[in-house]
Amino acid sequence: MKVLITGFDPFGTEVINPSFEAVKHLPKKIANAEIIKLELPTVFQKSSEILKKEIQIHHPEIVICVGQAGGRASISLERVAINLAEARIPDNEGNQPVDKKIEIAGETAYFTNLPIKAMMKNIQQHSLPAEISYTAGTFVCNDIFYRLMYLINNDYPKIKGGFIHVPFSHEQVNGRENLPSMSLDDITRSLFYAIESAVTVKVDILENVGVTH
Amino acid sequence: MKVLITGFDPFGTEVINPSFEAVKHLPKKIANAEIIKLELPTVFQKSSEILKKEIQIHHPEIVICVGQAGGRASISLERVAINLAEARIPDNEGNQPVDKKIEIAGETAYFTNLPIKAMMKNIQQHSLPAEISYTAGTFVCNDIFYRLMYLINNDYPKIKGGFIHVPFSHEQVNGRENLPSMSLDDITRSLFYAIESAVTVKVDILENVGVTH
Amino acid sequence: MKVLITGFDPFGTEVINPSFEAVKHLPKKIANAEIIKLELPTVFQKSSEILKKEIQIHHPEIVICVGQAGGRASISLERVAINLAEARIPDNEGNQPVDKKIEIAGETAYFTNLPIKAMMKNIQQHSLPAEISYTAGTFVCNDIFYRLMYLINNDYPKIKGGFIHVPFSHEQVNGRENLPSMSLDDITRSLFYAIESAVTVKVDILENVGVTH
Amino acid sequence: MKVLITGFDPFGTEVINPSFEAVKHLPKKIANAEIIKLELPTVFQKSSEILKKEIQIHHPEIVICVGQAGGRASISLERVAINLAEARIPDNEGNQPVDKKIEIAGETAYFTNLPIKAMMKNIQQHSLPAEISYTAGTFVCNDIFYRLMYLINNDYPKIKGGFIHVPFSHEQVNGRENLPSMSLDDITRSLFYAIESAVTVKVDILENVGVTH
Numbered sequence: 001m002k003v004l005i006t007g008f009d010p011f012g013t014e015v016i017n018p019s020f021e022a023v024k025h026l027p028k029k030i031a032n033a034e035i036i037k038l039e040l041p042t043v044f045q046k047s048s049e050i051l052k053k054e055i056q057i058h059h060p061e062i063v064i065c066v067g068q069a070g071g072r073a074s075i076s077l078e079r080v081a082i083n084l085a086e087a088r089i090p091d092n093e094g095n096q097p098v099d100k101k102i103e104i105a106g107e108t109a110y111f112t113n114l115p116i117k118a119m120m121k122n123i124q125q126h127s128l129p130a131e132i133s134y135t136a137g138t139f140v141c142n143d144i145f146y147r148l149m150y151l152i153n154n155d156y157p158k159i160k161g162g163f164i165h166v167p168f169s170h171e172q173v174n175g176r177e178n179l180p181s182m183s184l185d186d187i188t189r190s191l192f193y194a195i196e197s198a199v200t201v202k203v204d205i206l207e208n209v210g211v212t213h
Numbered sequence: 214m215k216v217l218i219t220g221f222d223p224f225g226t227e228v229i230n231p232s233f234e235a236v237k238h239l240p241k242k243i244a245n246a247e248i249i250k251l252e253l254p255t256v257f258q259k260s261s262e263i264l265k266k267e268i269q270i271h272h273p274e275i276v277i278c279v280g281q282a283g284g285r286a287s288i289s290l291e292r293v294a295i296n297l298a299e300a301r302i303p304d305n306e307g308n309q310p311v312d313k314k315i316e317i318a319g320e321t322a323y324f325t326n327l328p329i330k331a332m333m334k335n336i337q338q339h340s341l342p343a344e345i346s347y348t349a350g351t352f353v354c355n356d357i358f359y360r361l362m363y364l365i366n367n368d369y370p371k372i373k374g375g376f377i378h379v380p381f382s383h384e385q386v387n388g389r390e391n392l393p394s395m396s397l398d399d400i401t402r403s404l405f406y407a408i409e410s411a412v413t414v415k416v417d418i419l420e421n422v423g424v425t426h
Numbered sequence: 427m428k429v430l431i432t433g434f435d436p437f438g439t440e441v442i443n444p445s446f447e448a449v450k451h452l453p454k455k456i457a458n459a460e461i462i463k464l465e466l467p468t469v470f471q472k473s474s475e476i477l478k479k480e481i482q483i484h485h486p487e488i489v490i491c492v493g494q495a496g497g498r499a500s501i502s503l504e505r506v507a508i509n510l511a512e513a514r515i516p517d518n519e520g521n522q523p524v525d526k527k528i529e530i531a532g533e534t535a536y537f538t539n540l541p542i543k544a545m546m547k548n549i550q551q552h553s554l555p556a557e558i559s560y561t562a563g564t565f566v567c568n569d570i571f572y573r574l575m576y577l578i579n580n581d582y583p584k585i586k587g588g589f590i591h592v593p594f595s596h597e598q599v600n601g602r603e604n605l606p607s608m609s610l611d612d613i614t615r616s617l618f619y620a621i622e623s624a625v626t627v628k629v630d631i632l633e634n635v636g637v638t639h
Numbered sequence: 640m641k642v643l644i645t646g647f648d649p650f651g652t653e654v655i656n657p658s659f660e661a662v663k664h665l666p667k668k669i670a671n672a673e674i675i676k677l678e679l680p681t682v683f684q685k686s687s688e689i690l691k692k693e694i695q696i697h698h699p700e701i702v703i704c705v706g707q708a709g710g711r712a713s714i715s716l717e718r719v720a721i722n723l724a725e726a727r728i729p730d731n732e733g734n735q736p737v738d739k740k741i742e743i744a745g746e747t748a749y750f751t752n753l754p755i756k757a758m759m760k761n762i763q764q765h766s767l768p769a770e771i772s773y774t775a776g777t778f779v780c781n782d783i784f785y786r787l788m789y790l791i792n793n794d795y796p797k798i799k800g801g802f803i804h805v806p807f808s809h810e811q812v813n814g815r816e817n818l819p820s821m822s823l824d825d826i827t828r829s830l831f832y833a834i835e836s837a838v839t840v841k842v843d844i845l846e847n848v849g850v851t852h
Binding site for chain 2: 099107108109110135137
């Protein structure tokens with residue numbers, strides 16, 4: 001089995017992005033699955049074009065995109081991607097969409113089809129903080145999550161895909177008042193346990209009750 | 214023109230619900246529109262059945278549901294309702310759904326079709342705090358918002374509908390550490406300006422760029 | 427009876443300071459006491475020199491200084507001023523002290539001698555949010571509070587003095603994520619009720635148990 | 640050299656206290672200093688009596704008390720202890736003082752005499768989050784910190800003493816919304832680097848500018 005996992009490059013006023021810092025420290029194998037790592041630019045649409053090419057090359061069974069959510073205190077497993085691009089700051093190529101549909105023909109939203117509750121529990125059982133989130137925002141993180149789910153729903157129905165938001169790393173918050181953070185090591189370990197569940201869980205808690213994927 | 218506006222009764226450990234406290238202090242007319250007020254029980258599904266009957270009786274052009282979002286600091290104009298019911302605490306009749314679709318045949322999500330950016334600006338221009346939110350949670354607030362938009366999309370395409378979350382009122386936070394709150398008077402005034410915009414704005418900023426409603 | 431109440435001018439990146447905005451809207455009389463209002467510059471030491479001159483001119487029985495505490499959600503009645511000046515940003519004349527004693531011969535700290543619990547209760551009973559705070563920080567707010575209490579302890583033992591921190595006003599927070607705020611009207615009313623108690627309360631709850639002033 | 644370091648037992652609704660959990664995982668030696676560990680009950684006054692006996696037995700050069708500050712995001716090195724006991728909840732023996740002086744003959748406050756800025760920098764340089772705090776609250780944490788500094792100022796002028804607040808551990812926050820936390824391993828490492836500095840730093844940044852200790 002192959003797992004494609006991506007992180008972003010730094011954006012805004014930050015000098016690192018904990019998402020790819022953590023991704024690049026993951027091992028090459030988790031629960032017998034091959035881990036393929038990819039750094040994406042924090043750029044609307046372009047990031048998903050790069051992602052799509054990698055999917056075509058590697059044929060992964062699982063695709064997980066990871067991004068930074070400054071201000072959150074826990075690993076956030078995202079439930080839903082919405083068909084909306086709206087940016088408070090420019091992305092890394094200067095794009096700043098306002099009230100734009102991501103895909104004209106796409107649905108209003110897609111739910112992830114990863115077993116995110118099992119993933120959350122596996123992270124928590126290893127004494128790390130995790131929660132389910134119901135908004136991935138409207139910046140590049142939601143953009144790639146939406147485009148990934150659109151791709152899965154239209155062209156790759158067998159791929160399981162989703163998005164994980166991670167807090168600032170400890171290095172990013174010193175000197176700023178009371179901002180939550182995690183160590184890069186803990187973020188990396190959390191991603192490890194998330195992937196471990198995604199690879200091994202056959203029937204998610206979600207699927208038991210017949211919900212949305 | 215008629216505007217139907219609803220608030221909820223208290224739930225959880227709270228003894229008041231600022232949403233209906235504010236709704237009931239609104240005037241009978243705003244910008245020449247008649248204001249019809251309704252208190253709903255904080256109960257999954259049942260609240261929307263009561264709402265549906267009132268819509269059938271009054272034929273409002275605009276329907277706005279209001280709910281409490283403890284911990285938020287601003288009036289939140291919700292953008293999107295999702296097809297998911299998941300409760301951390303029981304509602305006022307003991308229901309506590311987990312991972313349940315709200316409507317089996319419904320879309321994954323609906324966007325509001327109210328001019329929420331114009332409404333936000335009108336609130337802000339009167340020196341009150343407002344913002345757009347991209348999650349109404351997964352409790353009764355999202356449930357009624359989703360069912361309202363489902364109804365509009367399927368049976369009442371001419372109705373404009375949406376949901377507004379309000380912070381705790383000042384009375385609710387004394388003795389709890391650093392929880393944001395607003396005065397009931399300010400919450401009421403914010404709802405007034407939101408309705409004023411909803412009634413008078415013909416083309417929202419959103420509609421200019423061809424987005425979702 | 428005379429009450430001298432002060433607010434500061436704007437500092438940092440803010441264009442208003444809600445402390446003096448509120449002070450200037452107070453009435454001229456509260457509970458039969460004459461209210462003398464004063465705007466102070468946000469400048470270490472200099473602000474207290476101006477304050478001292480006004481005390482010499484007016485001979486007030488009560489002196490209350492008011493300042494902005496961005497990020498707090500409630501009216502904060504400060505309990506203690508500490509002998510330390512330490513600034514993250516320059517004051518309005520460019521001073522940025524680090525680890526400096528305010529008064530070489532002063533005590534490590536002084537408690538307020540205002541009846542702050544009665545003041546807090548009076549604010550709360552009028553449905554406004556208030557709390558006791560145990561740090562006024564180390565910027566100009568703590569500086570003037572410390573110098574006021576030093577003056578009272580050394581030269582004016584009959585004056586009752588203290589400090590009140592107020593949240594951002596609603597105007598200051600729009601466009602910033604989930605920052606708490608109050609309306610200027612509510613801040614003004616809170617100061618009114620604080621003064622009303624300070625003027626009329628003879629024996630504070632604090633004094634009953636023989637505490638520190 | 641000997642360092643006496645203490646943590647508390649769990650209190651309120653918590654089942655662990657990360658302060659002693661971290662303390663007990665420290666090594667026996669740090670920078671050639673012997674580390675003596677002690678668990679204290681979360682009880683006003685009694686905790687300091689136990690501490691005093693250990694000081695008399697071991698004659699440590701440095702005493703650091705550690706406590707839990709739920710809701711804070713960083714390791715907090717406390718600057719000041721105040722002569723006030725005021726409890727929102729009972730301690731572990733049911734005491735709930737209101738507005739009580741800790742020591743009738745004590746000063747209003749004492750500053751720590753540990754090199755807390757050097758300690759903060761050492762923690763930060765190892766990619767862990769740390770800050771200076773100006774309030775240790777008014778519960779048992781401030782009580783033991785105040786009594787320790789009172790003891791030092793009156794009887795043991797050669798001892799360096801202080802207090803460190805630590806965030807919730809990851810285990811404590813799952814299921815609670817957006818509460819900051821650190822791993823016990825990171826808390827333990829932070830205490831290690833704090834002690835390392837306390838042991839080796841001869842002249843603190845603070846002492847350079849002639850401040851308070």
